[in-house]
């Protein structure tokens with residue numbers, strides 16, 4: 001891996017805690033595996049729960065001075081970090097593809113996307129405004145100030161090894177919190193490379209630490225039970241989110257949760273079909289279907305069902321499966337064997353209930369963790385894919401007749417993260433965008449992620465928002481001050 005980089009020092013095989021690059025005290029490590037080739041690319045320190053507690057102690061001490069800095073001083077450091085991330089975009093992208101599998105072009109995009117949060121929240125650091133409220137009595141003055149919550153701890157998944165961390169650490173640091181991250185054990189190298197650049201940008205020791213550990217549940221418990229942690233921010237499955245919320249309840253800890261989705265993608269009769277196909281490809285097959293905002297259920301109205309399926313089939317068959325590091329690859333491998341099992345399970349379930357394969361439906365010739373992008377038609381609401389996120393390159397097409405029917409089907413889920421629809425009629429557009437019970441609605445677009453907008457879900461898809469001027473609020477407390485004059 002190092003031989004592919006202009007700055008090989010970005011490949012770090014130590015944990016970064018309290019400004020030090022360290023091994024686990026007992027010398028334990030875990031392997032990072034390249035999902036395209038199956039070879040071990042790094043051995044990373046496997047820190048214990050006890051060591052995690054020490055990291056939190058250091059973060060607790062460091063936060064005090066960090067919070068005393070002006071927003072402008074914190075902004076300068078974040079700006080420098082953003083610049084360094086962009087200057088090292090290519091290397092960071094190669095590291096990401098090597099450990100995560102996504103095509104290099106997508107990794108480059110993710111580095112820019114992740115860095116954009118660092119830039120954005122650096123700017124927001126200067127704008128944490130409070131307010132004055134006219135007093136309720138003649139001798140009372142009321143002011144409201146915003147203060148950092150304290151130590152924030154984060155747990156992130158492997159699907160966006162840079163951006164999922166950037167969306168949390170940037171607002172935390174901008175607000176004046178310190179931040180301890182436990183990245184997914186499949187993809188720690190991207191997190192460590194970010195820390196390396198953060199160190200160079202001047203983030204003080206202890207303000208940002210990376211706890212590498214295979215023991216997700218032990219570290220998760222320490223984050224929830226250690227009284228020095230005041231904020232937990234998690235991106236991952238709803239299942240694990242529920243566990244963490246239960247654990248965090250004992251300390252009444254503030255929590256932000258970006259959990260699972262089950263995104264509907266609706267194509268109405270009046271849609272621009274070519275645009276809808278383009279949007280569906282971008283939305284369904286980005287990161288090989290492994291994002292929480294990927295279309296999971298594609299609903300197509302009767303009148304355009306055949307035309308849309310034919311065009312989607314053609315576009316899907318043009319996608320090239322392969323090693324993300326090779327030029328021209330559209331779809332990399334899935335992250336691990338159990339991800340392949342889930343795709344196969346949803347496919348078998350759909351076929352047993354009347355679904356028919358339009359294209360794909362089997363492993364790619366490359367074998368390993370490569371699966372062919374797949375479309376099935378005649379999908380129905382009783383299939384597993386209607387209820388659960390596949391998190392893979394599997395696109396089920398459902399047929400519907402009218403607006404009310406599709407709105408009901410689209411909302412018939414415990415999830416409420418992203419949703420999409422294609423239509424032109426203005427009253428239909430307004431009716432549907434308001435009726436979808438989702439935190440995010442893409443209208444005539446399949447790509448919705450940007451640092452300037454609030455990203456987050458309703459129902460069991462989560463709590464809180466990441467990005468936009470709202471995103472920093474998750475790391476701030478309001479203090480109301482009543483002054484007797």
Ligand code: ADP
Pocket residue numbers: 155156157158159182183184185216217218219220221235236237238239240241243244
């Ligand atoms: P995914 O399917 O994307 O891996 P998970 O919710 O299983 O979603 O994992 C998201 C992150 O949460 C990963 O970093 C994983 O290691 C971590 N994790 C899994 N189980 C727990 C747990 N019990 N406590 C804390 N973190 C966990």
